[in-house]
Amino acid sequence: MKPYLQLSGVNKAFGDFVALDDINLDVEKGEFVTFLGPSGSGKTTTLMIIAGFEDATHGAITIEGQSLAGLAPQERNIGIVFQNYALFPHKTAEENVFFPLQMRGVKKAEGLRKAAEMLELVGLEGFAHRYPKELSGGQQQRVALARALVFEPDLLLLDEPLGALDKNLREAMQIEIKRIQKRLGVTTIFVTHDQTEAMSMSDRIVVFSDGTIEQAAPPLDVYHKPTTRFVADFIGESNLLDATIRSADEGLADCPILGQVAYRTEGQPRLHDGQEVALLIRPEHLKLSRKPLEECRHASMTVETIVNYGDNALVIGRKDTAQIRVRVPGADVVTLEEGDECHVNWTDHAVFVLEH
Amino acid sequence: MAVTVSNLAGRKNLWPWLLLAPLALYLALFFLVPLGQVAMMSVTEPRVGLDNYEKVLTGTLYRRVFINTFFTAALVTVCCLLVGYPLAYLMNHTTERRAMAILLLITMSFWTSFLVRTYAWMVLLGNNGPVIWLLATIGFADPPGILFTRFSSTLAMVHILAPYMIMNIYSVMKKIDPALIRSAESMGAYGTSLFRHVYLPLTAPGIANGSVLVFVICLGFYVTPVLLGSPTEQMAAGLIGHQIEQFLAFGLGSAMAIVLLIVTLIVLWIYSRRFGLDRLYG
Numbered sequence: 001m002k003p004y005l006q007l008s009g010v011n012k013a014f015g016d017f018v019a020l021d022d023i024n025l026d027v028e029k030g031e032f033v034t035f036l037g038p039s040g041s042g043k044t045t046t047l048m049i050i051a052g053f054e055d056a057t058h059g060a061i062t063i064e065g066q067s068l069a070g071l072a073p074q075e076r077n078i079g080i081v082f083q084n085y086a087l088f089p090h091k092t093a094e095e096n097v098f099f100p101l102q103m104r105g106v107k108k109a110e111g112l113r114k115a116a117e118m119l120e121l122v123g124l125e126g127f128a129h130r131y132p133k134e135l136s137g138g139q140q141q142r143v144a145l146a147r148a149l150v151f152e153p154d155l156l157l158l159d160e161p162l163g164a165l166d167k168n169l170r171e172a173m174q175i176e177i178k179r180i181q182k183r184l185g186v187t188t189i190f191v192t193h194d195q196t197e198a199m200s201m202s203d204r205i206v207v208f209s210d211g212t213i214e215q216a217a218p219p220l221d222v223y224h225k226p227t228t229r230f231v232a233d234f235i236g237e238s239n240l241l242d243a244t245i246r247s248a249d250e251g252l253a254d255c256p257i258l259g260q261v262a263y264r265t266e267g268q269p270r271l272h273d274g275q276e277v278a279l280l281i282r283p284e285h286l287k288l289s290r291k292p293l294e295e296c297r298h299a300s301m302t303v304e305t306i307v308n309y310g311d312n313a314l315v316i317g318r319k320d321t322a323q324i325r326v327r328v329p330g331a332d333v334v335t336l337e338e339g340d341e342c343h344v345n346w347t348d349h350a351v352f353v354l355e356h
Numbered sequence: 357m358a359v360t361v362s363n364l365a366g367r368k369n370l371w372p373w374l375l376l377a378p379l380a381l382y383l384a385l386f387f388l389v390p391l392g393q394v395a396m397m398s399v400t401e402p403r404v405g406l407d408n409y410e411k412v413l414t415g416t417l418y419r420r421v422f423i424n425t426f427f428t429a430a431l432v433t434v435c436c437l438l439v440g441y442p443l444a445y446l447m448n449h450t451t452e453r454r455a456m457a458i459l460l461l462i463t464m465s466f467w468t469s470f471l472v473r474t475y476a477w478m479v480l481l482g483n484n485g486p487v488i489w490l491l492a493t494i495g496f497a498d499p500p501g502i503l504f505t506r507f508s509s510t511l512a513m514v515h516i517l518a519p520y521m522i523m524n525i526y527s528v529m530k531k532i533d534p535a536l537i538r539s540a541e542s543m544g545a546y547g548t549s550l551f552r553h554v555y556l557p558l559t560a561p562g563i564a565n566g567s568v569l570v571f572v573i574c575l576g577f578y579v580t581p582v583l584l585g586s587p588t589e590q591m592a593a594g595l596i597g598h599q600i601e602q603f604l605a606f607g608l609g610s611a612m613a614i615v616l617l618i619v620t621l622i623v624l625w626i627y628s629r630r631f632g633l634d635r636l637y638g
Contacts, residue, residue, distance in 0.1 A: 076542075
């Protein structure tokens with residue numbers, strides 16, 4: 001079956017600067033895909049090319065096999081929520097939501113009824129006649145969402161829409177956007193540089209860096225099986241330790257810091273003996289103890305810094321030349337002090353190998 | 357200790373007033389006092405009573421002059437808008453360099469004394485001037501006089517007042533968030549409907565500000581209509597000058613000035629009540 005939205009070989013250059021280099025991506029109908037990456041990584045440029053505000057230097061974009069080439073933004077039937085919502089200040093919430101219907105020649109009575117339904121869906125019944133400046137940030141966000149959805153777009157694009165909200169509201173809106181997206185089944189592309197947003201909302205995360213796609217995979221795969229060092233580093237916290245493959249068949253590597261280490265072989269790329277690799281161990285997969293734990297691999301380290309977060313703490317220790325970061329539940333950290341010697345323990349399953 | 361602190365705070369609150377004092381004093385002495393005298397004269401010269409106001413409000417000549425004043429101010433405002441809006445739009449949508457060049461031309465003209473600009477128009481439009489010569493050359497056997505008509509005074513006033521309109525509209529256009537336009541486009545808005553439903557309403561505060569400014573300045577315009585305009589289509593300021601300089605009718609002139617002042621204040625009041633647009637969009 002053909003993918004719903006397809007980007008093939010999309011390039012974008014501004015003069016000599018290559019903003020996007022050969023972007024290929026298939027998106028299924030109804031999928032919620034997040035573009036994640038640092039600023040300047042090309043995620044917003046890709047979004048603007050899909051929306052039609054920028055032209056790709058090369059490459060094609062199709063929706064249900066139909067090329068978008070040469071179509072103005074007006075002809076694409078794509079709903080967009082902008083970073084600062086871009087609500088019309090001279091129109092009420094209802095008029096804002098009615099606007100795309102008005103532009104499509106929908107009669108006022110019918111259009112306003114649809115706008116009211118959409119406002120109700122986003123939880124804003126009773127706010128129809130307010131002007132944007134009379135609404136809170138979260139409410140404006142909902143109006144923008146209603147306006148982008150009311151004309152039943154083929155695609156919904158969200159450009160860092162939660163950036164301006166405070167933390168609690170942001171979490172509420174994450175759940176809300178996800179709920180509405182599921183309900184309407186609209187294919188959605190969400191751009192963010194916030195990895196927790198990406199983890200909690202997406203069916204699939206596309207990690208951008210320097211104008212290329214580093215990895216496109218479901219959130220937990222991106223977290224547990226990153227394909228590149230950049231992805232491992234950018235998403236979550238990580239310990240990355242250099243190592244050499246001793247035996248690819250047995251899943252053994254030599255690590256100057258940890259000694260001989262067995263690693264998880266499933267979901268792993270093909271490796272060969274003697275290959276230089278990096279070992280990824282997430283800080284929450286490590287355990288600290290005074291004495292080595294049984295049934296675990298272990299190494300000794302010196303505690304350098306303890307950062308308390310209340311419900312958990314980050315312990316940064318040193319072993320030879322390497323820093324090792326360990327997440328520990330809050331209660332466990334009480335007995336530790338900076339400068340203590342302790343053991344760091346892990347199971348083979350926690351070790352994942354990255355090719356250099 | 358606490359006393360000193362509160363004293364300091366008290367003195368601090370006085371500071372703005374202290375800084376304002378020289379200007380306030382100056383305005384009181386040289387603006388409010390003479391204005392009071394004018395008001396006084398309007399009800400005492402040549403004798404005590406409201407005779408002057410009765411004349412101004414009922415006399416056909418005066419009514420005609422006031423109507424003409426309003427009509428001219430409205431005409432000039434509309435012309436300034438028609439000239440200014442496209443120019444401001446052009447400035448906002450061309451390269452930075454060109455916008456700066458246009459801005460420079462406008463400010464150069466704006467900073468030139470309007471007396472100089474008025475005389476320049478007299479030279480250009482006079483019977484021996486280049487415009488008449490051009491008209492004669494291209495075949496007008498007997499070109500009509502352009503100077504001393506409503507046309508010439510309106511043209512010069514539009515030239516003099518257009519910068520106010522352009523600056524007001526341009527500053528509002530510059531502040532429009534490009535995302536608003538993009539978002540309108542993404543929702544299917546094209547050229548004219550985009551302009552009508554989004555761009556024009558967003559620039560309305562600039563139009564309102566510019567129009568009020570031009571209209572109010574135009575209501576009291578003296579030099580240009582007197583020097584360039586038709587003697588049969590006098591404006592209020594010109595007639596006031598006439599009353600005082602030619603007929604020494606201080607009372608009547610004062611009454612007209614007060615009526616003009618009150619009308620101007622009413623225009624400003626209506627504006628701030630009904631079109632407090634920048635507050636709405638803030």
